[in-house]
Amino acid sequence: MGLLSPAIDLEAPKKEALRNRFGDTLAELGATETDLVVLDADLACSTQTKRFADKFPDRFFNQGISEADMMCTAAGLAAVGKKPYVSTFALFAAGRAWDQVRNTICYSNLNVKIVPTHSGISLGEDGASHQSIEDLALMRTIPNMTVIVPADAVETDRIIRWSLQVPGPMYIRLVRTNHAVIHPDDFELEPYKNQVLRQGSDLTICATGEMTYHALLAAKHLSERDGIEAEVINCTFIKPFDTDTLIKSAQKTGRVLTVESHQFIGGLGGAVCEELCAHHPVPVKRLGTQDRFGQSGKPDDLFKEYGLDPDSIYAEAKAFVASGR
C-alpha cells in the first residue's frame, strides 16, 4: 500500500468527482448502517446525496432551501441517536448556517457530519456569491469541530467510512469538479495524519483538497526543470492539524508554501503559520485568494486568474526558493 498511486500519470491523471464518490459511499453504507440519515437543502442532485435518497427515501430529508433549519434538524436527529450526514454547497453550510453549526451542533457536541460540496473557486461559473473561500477559517475556529479536506475521490471514500465510526461534529470539505485521482485504489487512511506524498529538501508545499494534485504537478516540474526538490504534504486534517508531519518537514526544508482554494487568511495557511510559530518558525508563503472574492469562470481559468494552477504554484515555489528566505 502506498500513499500516492503508483499508476498515476501526473500530466494526465484519471479523474473522478469527489461528490459522486461521496454519494455512492453514502448509498453503500446506508445498507448496513441503519442509523445513517442524510439531509440536503434542495441541492441533492448537485451534492449527489440523491444517490442515497434514491435507495433510502425514508432516511433522506430534503429540508428545502433552509440551511439553518437543516443544520438544527440534523442536530435533533443526532440527539436521538441517528447519524446524520448533511450536505449543501460549502458557502451555505459553513456560512449561511454558521451559528446553527456552532451553537446547536458543536456546543452540544452532537454527532453531525457536515459534508458540503462545491467549496472553493472551482465551483466555477456561479461566481463569488456561491464560492466558499472562507469556510476553513469559519469551521476551524469553532471548538469541538474537526475539519477535513479529502484530496480526491479515493480519500473521500475512506474519510466518509471512517467518519461514520467517530462520534462528534465534523466538517468534510468537497469540491464540484471532476478531479485527479492521486491515491491508489488500496489506499488506507491513517486518521489525523497528513500524508507526505513526495519527499524533498528545498521547500515544503502544504496543499489541501484539489490543490494537492496541483502541488504534486508543480513539484514534478520543479524537479524536472530546475532541480528543486519540493516536499509535498497533503493536508487532509486541518483540525486537529497534524503538527508532527509539518514540523519535521519544515525542519528539513526551512520554508513552507501553502496552497488552498480558499482565502489566504485564516484557512490552511493560517493553520500552518500558527503551528510553525508555536513550534518551529520558518518563512511561509501563502497562496490562496489574496483577499479577493471569487468570480465566474471555468475552474481552470479561475485557477490561473487566482494563481492556483500548477504553473503559478511552480513559479511561486521557484521564486520562494530563489529568494533565499
Add this chain to the structure above:
Amino acid sequence: MGLLSPAIDLEAPKKEALRNRFGDTLAELGATETDLVVLDADLACSTQTKRFADKFPDRFFNQGISEADMMCTAAGLAAVGKKPYVSTFALFAAGRAWDQVRNTICYSNLNVKIVPTHSGISLGEDGASHQSIEDLALMRTIPNMTVIVPADAVETDRIIRWSLQVPGPMYIRLVRTNHAVIHPDDFELEPYKNQVLRQGSDLTICATGEMTYHALLAAKHLSERDGIEAEVINCTFIKPFDTDTLIKSAQKTGRVLTVESHQFIGGLGGAVCEELCAHHPVPVKRLGTQDRFGQSGKPDDLFKEYGLDPDSIYAEAKAFVASGR
C-alpha cells in the same frame, strides 16, 4: 498628546463601558450627520444604541430578533446613500448573520458599519451560547472587510468618529464590561496604526481590546518583579493588520505573545502568525480560549479560568522568556 494616558494608574484605572461611549458618540454624531442611521435587533438597551434611538427615533430601526434581516436591511439603506451603524451581540452579528454580512454587505462593498457589543468571554453570565470567541476569525477572512478592536472607551469614540468618514464595510468589536480607560482624553487616532503602548526588548505582547489593559498590567509586573521588559502593542487594527509595527517589534524582541478574548485559532494570534511567517518568523505563544467554549461566570472569574487575567498573562510571558525560545 500621548498614546497611553499619563494619568493612568494601572493598578486602579478609571473605568468606562465602551458601549456607553459608543451610544453617546453615535447620539452626538447624529445631530450633524443626517445620513447616519442605526439598526439594532432587540438589544438596544444592551448595546446602547438606545441613546441614539431616543434622540433620533426616525433614523433608528429596531428590526426585532432578526439579525439576518437587519444586516441586509442595513445594506439596502447603504445602497441608497444612508450610513448605517448596526449593532447586536457579537455572536449574532458575526455568526448568526455571517452569510448576509459576506454576501450582501461585503461582496457589494457597501458602507455598513457593524459595531457589535458583548464580544468575547467578558460577556459573562449568559455563557457560551452568547460569548463570541470566533468573530475575529469570521470577519477577518471576508474580502473587503475591515476589522477593528478598540481597547477602551476613548479609542471607541475616536474609531466611531473616524469610521463615519471612511466608506466600506467595517466590523468594530466592543465588549460589555466596564473597562479600564488607558488612553488620554486628548488621544488622537492614527488610522491603520497599532500603538506601541510600552517599549521593551524581551518580548512583544500583542493584545487587543480588553486584553490590552491586562497586557499592560502584566508588563508592569514583569518589569517590576522580574526585570523583564515587554513591549506592548495595542492591536486595534486587525485587518488590514499593521505589519510594520509588528515586524519592527519582533525584530527587536524575537518573540511574540498574543492575547485576545477569543479563540486562539484564527483571530489576532492567527493574524500575527501569518504576518510573522510572511516577513520575520519568530516564536509565538497564543493566549485565548484554547479550543474551548466559554461558559457562565463573572468576567473576572472567566478571565482567570481561561488564563486571560493579568496574572496569567504575566506568568505565560515570564515562562516564555525563560524558555529561551
Add this chain to the structure above:
Amino acid sequence: MTESAPPADLIKNAKALPADTTTVDVDALSELSRKLRIDILDMIFTAQSGHPGTSLSCIDLLVCLFGELMQHDAKRPDWADRDRFVLSKGHGAPALYAILMHHGYIGWEEKPTLRQVNSNLQGHPASKYVDGVDISTGSLGQGLSAAVGMALGLRLNNSPAHVYCLIGDGESQEGQIWEAALSAPAHKLTNLTALCDRNSLQIDGNTEAIKPLGDIGAKFEAFGWNVLRIDGHDFRQIIAAGHRAKAWSQETDKPTMIVCQCTKGKGVSFMENEAGWHGKAPNAEQYEAALADLQPDVYYQRLKEAN
C-alpha cells in the same frame, strides 16, 4: 394564581379541548408553581444575574409538561422512549432548572451555583452539563428545528416518544422559526407539539411595537399547523390543550402549536408585564418584595424543613 375562566375570544379552539380535566389537581400544580417561582427567584437573586421575566412567564407550562403531560424519568435519562422537551427560548433556563430539580434531574445543592464559573447551571441550558437537556439552546430560533429533528428521528425509531418545544413570541421574529414551521407539516409530524409563550414582550419592549407578530396562531395556521390558543397560566387549559394537541395531530397528520397567552414576570406584581425585568436580577429589597408576593411563609417553611 388565576383560575378564573380565560377571555372567551382567547380560546378560539376551546371546543377542541376536552371538557374533562376534573382529575387535574389544580391546587397541587398551583402550589408547585408557586414554589418553583420562588426557586427561580432564589437562583437569579443568588447569581445576581439571569432572566426572571421569561422564567416566571413559562413555569406554569413547564409544571404541566413535566408533571402531567410528559413521560419521563429522572432515574433513566437515557431511556430511549422518554418524551423530549426543548426550551428553544433558552434564557428561560432558571424555570427549566427549577422543574428539573423538582423532578430529580439536578440536585438541590446545585441551586446556588447558577451562572457561576464551572457550574452545571449555565446561563442557558447546555446539554453537556444537565440531564434532561438534549440540545443546548440560547441563540434564539434554533430549538424548534432541533425538535423537528428529534421527532423525525424518534419516528424512524418507531418510538412512541413525543417531542415538546417551547418558543418565545419575540423569538418568532427569527426566520428559522418559520423554516421549521414549514418543515414540521411538510414531514407530517404528529409527535411534535410546540408551545409559544405569547407574553407580548421582548427585550426592548412590546413585540407589537418592535416587530409586530399580531396573531401568531394565524401565522402558524397559514404555515400548515393545527393551532390551539389558551391561557398559559390556567392549568386545566394547559393540560387539556396538551392532550388535545396529541390527539388532534394524530387525526390530522399535522403538528400542533399551542399559543399560550402568558404574563411575563407572572406572580411577582412589580415584574408583571415589565420589559425591564427581562434580564435583570432583583436586589435584596426587590427580592424580599417578590417573596412577599409569592407567600414567603411557604418559602421559609420549606427552608426550615430543608435544614
Add this chain to the structure above:
Amino acid sequence: MTESAPPADLIKNAKALPADTTTVDVDALSELSRKLRIDILDMIFTAQSGHPGTSLSCIDLLVCLFGELMQHDAKRPDWADRDRFVLSKGHGAPALYAILMHHGYIGWEEKPTLRQVNSNLQGHPASKYVDGVDISTGSLGQGLSAAVGMALGLRLNNSPAHVYCLIGDGESQEGQIWEAALSAPAHKLTNLTALCDRNSLQIDGNTEAIKPLGDIGAKFEAFGWNVLRIDGHDFRQIIAAGHRAKAWSQETDKPTMIVCQCTKGKGVSFMENEAGWHGKAPNAEQYEAALADLQPDVYYQRLKEAN
C-alpha cells in the same frame, strides 16, 4: 405567449385590478419578451452554463417592470429618485442582463461574456460590475430585506422612488424571507412592491413535494401584506397589478406582494415545468430546438441587422 384569461380562482383580488389596461401594447411587450428569451438562451448557450428555467419564468415580469412600471434611465444610473429593482432570486441573472441590455445599461458586446472570467456578467448579479444592480444577490433569501432597507432609506430621503423586489417561491423557504415579511409591514412601507415567481419548481423538484409552500399569498397576508394574485405571463395583469399595488399600499399603509403564477422555462416547450432545466445549458441541438420554439426568423433577422 398566452393572452387568454387566467383561471378565475387565480386572481383572488382581480377586482382590485384596474380594468383599464387598454393603452398597454401587449403585442409589443410580447414581442420584446420573445426577443429577450432568445437573448437569454444565447447567453446561456454560449456560456454553456446558467439558469434558463428561472430566467424564462420571470422575463415577462421584468419586461413589464422595466418597460412600463419603473421610472429609470440607463443614462443616469446615479439618479437618486429612480425606482429600484432587486432580483432576490439572483440566479435569474440572464433575464436581468437581457432586460438591462435592452434598456442600455449593458452593451450588447458584453452578451457573449456571461460567466466568463473577468466578465461583468457574473453568474449572479454583482453590483460592482453592472449599473442597475444596486445589491449583489445569489445567496437566496437576502434580497427582500435589502429591498426593505432601500425603501426605508428612500422614504427618509423623501424620495418618490419605488422599490420592486422579485423573489422565488423556493426561495421563500428561507427564513429570512419571513423576517423581511414581518419587517416591511412593521415599517408600514408603501414604497415597496414584492413579486413572487410562483412557478412551483425549485432545484430538486416541485416545491410542494419538497417543502410545501401551499398558498404563499395567504402566508404573506397572515404576515400583514396586501396580496395580489396574477398570471405572471399576462402582460395586462402584470401591469395592472403593478399599478394597483402602489395605489393599494398607499391606501392601506402596507406593502403589497404580487404572487405571479409563472411557468418555469416558459416559451421553450421542452423546458416548461421541467426541474431538470433549472441550471443546465442546452447543447447545440437543444439550443436550435429552443430557437425554433421562439421563432428563429426573428432571431436571424436581428442577427443580420446587427451585422
